[in-house]
Amino acid sequence: MFTDNPALLGLFTIVFGVGACLGYFFFSNVILDKVIFPARGPNAGKNINRANMVRPWLFLFPAIFALTLYLAYPVFETLRLSLTDRSLDGAFVGFENYRKMMNESKFWEAVRNNMLWLIVVPAASTAFGLLVAQLTDRIRWGNLAKSLIFMPMAISFVGASVIFKLIYDTRPADQNQIGVLNHVWLKFDGGVGSILMLQVLPTLLYLAFAGIVAYVAWLFAKDIIAKGQDRSPWLLPLRLLVAVAGVWLVWLSVSSAVGVWIVELPYGEPQTWLTLPFWNNFFLMVVLIWIQTGFAMVILSAALRGIPEETVEAAIVDGANPFQIFFKIKVPQIMGTIVVVWTTITLTVLKVFDIVFAMTNGQWETQVLANYMYDKLFRANDWGIGSASAIIIMLLVTPILVWNVYNARKEMK
Amino acid sequence: MASIAGKKSGLTWAVHISVAALVLLWLFPTVGLFVSSFRSADQISSSGWWAALFPSQQNEVYRTSDPDDTRVAEGDRFVVTGNIFEGAPRDILAWGVSSRNIDAFQPGDTAEMKDGETVTLQPDGSYVWSGNDKQISGRGQRIFITATVPPEFSLENYQTILFSGSGQDNMAKAFFNTLTVTIPATIIPIVIAAFAAYALAWMEFPGRALLIAAVVALLVVPLQLALIPLLRLHLGIGIGKGYMGVWLAHTAFGMPLAVYLLRNYMVGLPRDIIENAKVDGATDFQIFTRIILPLSFPALASFAIFQFLWTWNDLLVAKVFLIDATGSTTVMTNQIVELLGTRGGNWEILATAAFVSIAVPLAVFFLMQRYLVRGLLAGSVK
Numbered sequence: 001m002f003t004d005n006p007a008l009l010g011l012f013t014i015v016f017g018v019g020a021c022l023g024y025f026f027f028s029n030v031i032l033d034k035v036i037f038p039a040r041g042p043n044a045g046k047n048i049n050r051a052n053m054v055r056p057w058l059f060l061f062p063a064i065f066a067l068t069l070y071l072a073y074p075v076f077e078t079l080r081l082s083l084t085d086r087s088l089d090g091a092f093v094g095f096e097n098y099r100k101m102m103n104e105s106k107f108w109e110a111v112r113n114n115m116l117w118l119i120v121v122p123a124a125s126t127a128f129g130l131l132v133a134q135l136t137d138r139i140r141w142g143n144l145a146k147s148l149i150f151m152p153m154a155i156s157f158v159g160a161s162v163i164f165k166l167i168y169d170t171r172p173a174d175q176n177q178i179g180v181l182n183h184v185w186l187k188f189d190g191g192v193g194s195i196l197m198l199q200v201l202p203t204l205l206y207l208a209f210a211g212i213v214a215y216v217a218w219l220f221a222k223d224i225i226a227k228g229q230d231r232s233p234w235l236l237p238l239r240l241l242v243a244v245a246g247v248w249l250v251w252l253s254v255s256s257a258v259g260v261w262i263v264e265l266p267y268g269e270p271q272t273w274l275t276l277p278f279w280n281n282f283f284l285m286v287v288l289i290w291i292q293t294g295f296a297m298v299i300l301s302a303a304l305r306g307i308p309e310e311t312v313e314a315a316i317v318d319g320a321n322p323f324q325i326f327f328k329i330k331v332p333q334i335m336g337t338i339v340v341v342w343t344t345i346t347l348t349v350l351k352v353f354d355i356v357f358a359m360t361n362g363q364w365e366t367q368v369l370a371n372y373m374y375d376k377l378f379r380a381n382d383w384g385i386g387s388a389s390a391i392i393i394m395l396l397v398t399p400i401l402v403w404n405v406y407n408a409r410k411e412m413k
Numbered sequence: 414m415a416s417i418a419g420k421k422s423g424l425t426w427a428v429h430i431s432v433a434a435l436v437l438l439w440l441f442p443t444v445g446l447f448v449s450s451f452r453s454a455d456q457i458s459s460s461g462w463w464a465a466l467f468p469s470q471q472n473e474v475y476r477t478s479d480p481d482d483t484r485v486a487e488g489d490r491f492v493v494t495g496n497i498f499e500g501a502p503r504d505i506l507a508w509g510v511s512s513r514n515i516d517a518f519q520p521g522d523t524a525e526m527k528d529g530e531t532v533t534l535q536p537d538g539s540y541v542w543s544g545n546d547k548q549i550s551g552r553g554q555r556i557f558i559t560a561t562v563p564p565e566f567s568l569e570n571y572q573t574i575l576f577s578g579s580g581q582d583n584m585a586k587a588f589f590n591t592l593t594v595t596i597p598a599t600i601i602p603i604v605i606a607a608f609a610a611y612a613l614a615w616m617e618f619p620g621r622a623l624l625i626a627a628v629v630a631l632l633v634v635p636l637q638l639a640l641i642p643l644l645r646l647h648l649g650i651g652i653g654k655g656y657m658g659v660w661l662a663h664t665a666f667g668m669p670l671a672v673y674l675l676r677n678y679m680v681g682l683p684r685d686i687i688e689n690a691k692v693d694g695a696t697d698f699q700i701f702t703r704i705i706l707p708l709s710f711p712a713l714a715s716f717a718i719f720q721f722l723w724t725w726n727d728l729l730v731a732k733v734f735l736i737d738a739t740g741s742t743t744v745m746t747n748q749i750v751e752l753l754g755t756r757g758g759n760w761e762i763l764a765t766a767a768f769v770s771i772a773v774p775l776a777v778f779f780l781m782q783r784y785l786v787r788g789l790l791a792g793s794v795k
Contacts, residue, residue, distance in 0.1 A: 014596055014597050014600065017597050017600075017601050017660065018597070018600050018601060018604060021601055021604040021605060022604060025604075025608055025698070026698070029696070029697075029698045033696065052697070053618065055612075055616065055697055056612040056616040056617075056618040056621075057618070059608040059609060059611060059612035059616070059697075059701075060608070060609045060612045060613070060624070062605040062608070062609070063605050063606060063608070063609030063668055063672055064609070064624070066605065066661075066664055066665035066668050067627070067628070067631055067665065067668055067669065069643075069646075069665065070639055070643060070661070070662065070665030070666065070668075071631045071634050071636075071639065071665060071666070071668075071669065072627075072631065072634075073642065074638045074639040074640075074641075074642040074643060075634060075638055077641075077642035078638045078639075078641065078642060081641060081642070128435075131435075132432070132435055135428050135431060135432045135435075136432055138425070138428060139425075139428060139429060139432060142432070145432050145433075145435075145436045147779070147782055148436050148439060148440055149435065149436060149439045150782070150786075151439075151440075151443070151775065151778065151779075152439065152443070153722075153778070153785075154722055154771070154774040154775050154777070154778035155443070155726070155771045155774065155775070156725070156726030156727075156728070156746055156770065156771060156774070157726065157728070158726070158728055158746040158749050158750055158767075158770070159726070159746075159749070159767045159770055159771040160442075161753070162446065162749060162753065162763055162764070162766075162767035163442045163443060163445070163446045163767065164442060165753070165763075166442075166445055166446060166449065166462075166760060166763075166764065167442055167445065169760075171458075175458075176459060176460050176461065177461060178457060178458065178460070178461045178462070178760070179461075180441075180445065180461060180463065183461055290439065290442065293439070295789065298786055298789055298790070299789060299790065302790050322424060347633055347635075350635060351635045351636070351637065353637075353728075353729055354728045354729065354746070357728070357750065358728075358749075358750050358753055359753075370635075370637060373637055374637075374729070377640060377641060378732075378733070383641055386641065387641060390635070390637045390638045390640075390641075391638075393635050393637055393638075394634070394635060394638055397633050397634070397635060400633050401630050401633045401634070404629050404630065404632065404633060405626050405629050405630050408625065408626060408629040409622075409626060412622060412625070
């Protein structure tokens with residue numbers, strides 16, 4: 001009957017579901033106060049206290065139930081499933097699934113691409129977000145600019161994928177290009193414009209990126225050398241890690257900057273961007289960067305507003321230029337927020353599945369872990385390996401989990 | 414900032430220009446989709462959407478009216494007259510009667526074809542097609558024109574997507590399915606989380622700190638882990654794949670953020686109000702519904718927006734917990750992914766479908782942006 005009509009069914013559930021929720025809270029409280037521990041008779045005072053001991057759990061029960069069943073239990077159940085084999089009727093097979101997974105080239109491709117995503121997307125989104133936050137801070141139409149850049153946050157990953165597929169669209173060479181990227185690409189012919197746009201500009205971007213990475217890595221690493229102060233021992237590995245990653249990234253970007261001048265570009269031919277191995281990863285990342293920049297911008301601009309004016313004024317009085325003010329006064333003061341934004345985007349990156357699923361579905365070497373897992377679970381129907389890859393994702397977020405809890409506990413004390 | 418001495422005006426201009434450039438860069442993709450959704454398939458495939466905003470030169474094909482119905486005898490010849498532009502005149506630059514030579518003639522010329530068959534096309538689009546009985550029969554004569562076309566947009570694609578399209582092209586059902594998923598999945602977690610947040614913020618009981626830590630930890634647990642165990646559970650207890658399952662899943666997956674956001678907000682409410690109410694004999698239930706809930710409106714609103722956007726835009730949860738083999742419960746995001754697979758080249762369908770699915774979140778976003786920002790700031794920087 002009305003189950004056939006989604007509108008009616010929806011309406012019914014809204015009324016019924018919300019009603020049941022409210023009813024639970026209301027009646028459980030009434031029963032507690034009036035029936036189980038009534039606040040009258042000889043034990044009135046004692047009963048009130050007992051009721052108040054039970055009440056928090058009444059309030060908490062649905063939430064705890066949902067959290068336990070849908071988030072905590074699956075962690076353990078997935079771990080268990082990853083050690084069993086479905087085709088053997090769920091027999092325990094130890095690390096067999098992990099071994100099989102590690103032998104698959106598609107898995108390593110996913111890990112490799114995921115690493116790229118994890119470096120590029122948070123870095124680019126945070127950098128763009130910081131840039132926009134800083135620039136819009138001073139101008140009158142800053143709020144309008146911010147809300148326009150923030151807008152992609154409301155767009156679904158799937159919607160954004162369609163939007164960008166149109167941008168990357170390719171048509172045969174003798175037709176009008178309807179994808180803007182190819183349209184622009186065909187304007188390049190190896191002349192002055194091409195050298196400026198395709199060689200000088202990327203080189204500058206690579207070098208700027210290398211510079212920023214080197215600076216951040218130095219901020220983290222200098223305490224290894226410095227003596228005294230608040231050097232907590234467990235931070236040392238982190239600092240070393242950042243330093244090593246920083247050196248690697250700097251080398252990578254400098255060598256890429258050199259590479260820009262060596263490579264021969266296929267001028268004048270329309271490119272199928274999404275099938276260019278390696279580079280297509282970046283074309284997919286652009287979608288997420290486009291979405292996440294607004295998020296980074298909102299939070300970082302609030303942080304920038306929170307910087308005490310005196311510190312900036314003092315720097316101006318001392319003759320600092322705008323760049324020095326930004327990099328030496330402002331950025332260090334909002335470092336904490338930058339790290340939070342960075343980790344939040346990292347979490348999003350690890351879970352993101354829709355973009356790859358919708359745009360390339362992992363073909364042409366664009367596989368990422370989340371999509372690999374979906375493939376295994378629901379296409380190959382291999383629960384063992386699927387669960388194993390889900391556990392890999394869990395392992396990757398665990399440091400962030402620990403760090404979050406550590407921070408939250410520190411704050412509450 | 415602006416009043417600080419020593420600021421250079423040259424730099425201000427650079428700032429204005431770079432912000433404008435960034436905003437345009439960020440808007441460009443969405444505008445492209447938006448513009449494309451108002452263009453016909455031919456228009457989209459013949460030129461980039463950015464060209465659609467300006468008058469352009471285009472080649473078009475028209476056909477004269479059906480000779481069997483409209484031909485008029487003139488001596489031993491037959492003539493068909495009419496106007497190729499029915500109510501939408503164009504500025505004709507050149508025209509032709511063969512696909513191999515589409516700009517052979519100027520407006521006003523007469524095209525001589527085989528055996529005395531002729532076509533004359535006037536600049537205003539009116540034509541005279543004459544020839545013998547055999548020539549003026551069958552289907553109408555094709556006329557190719559090259560014309561300057563003003564920007565032209567129509568709502569036809571929306572008509573197809575929302576009302577008249579068949580099967581996959583019609584998003585109306587998916588739209589309602591999405592709505593059916595979204596509304597309960599937005600309201601129910603708020604109710605549950607608000608009570609839990611109140612307990613964690615203002616009630617004393619053993620294990621509270623531990624619970625809060627658990628909520629913080631669960632904030633980052635990837636929901637990918639939940640897929641298989643819970644799908645098995647849902648199938649096991651008989652919910653199967655359906656609305657019930659997807660509501661439960663969304664409720665639970667939104668819960669950590671909801672509890673965390675609301676608790677952070679409620680902790681910040683003034684203690685005096687709550688203690689006064691307690692002294693006056695209010696129970697926790699009354700304090701919660703009469704005092705805390707109204708005061709928490711900003712936090713509730715910001716979580717509601719998050720949850721709404723998240724459930725509306727979700728693909729994975731719906732794919733796993735909702736959409737069954739019949740496909741009758743498909744949501745818009747899933748339908749778009751399927752369209753991408755089957756109609757990857759039909760940009761008029763794709764662009765319109767995508768725009769229909771992002772229109773509601775965009776509207777919510779622009780109306781409620783204030784609360785969204787507030788929620789982000791409360792949730793992320795703490």
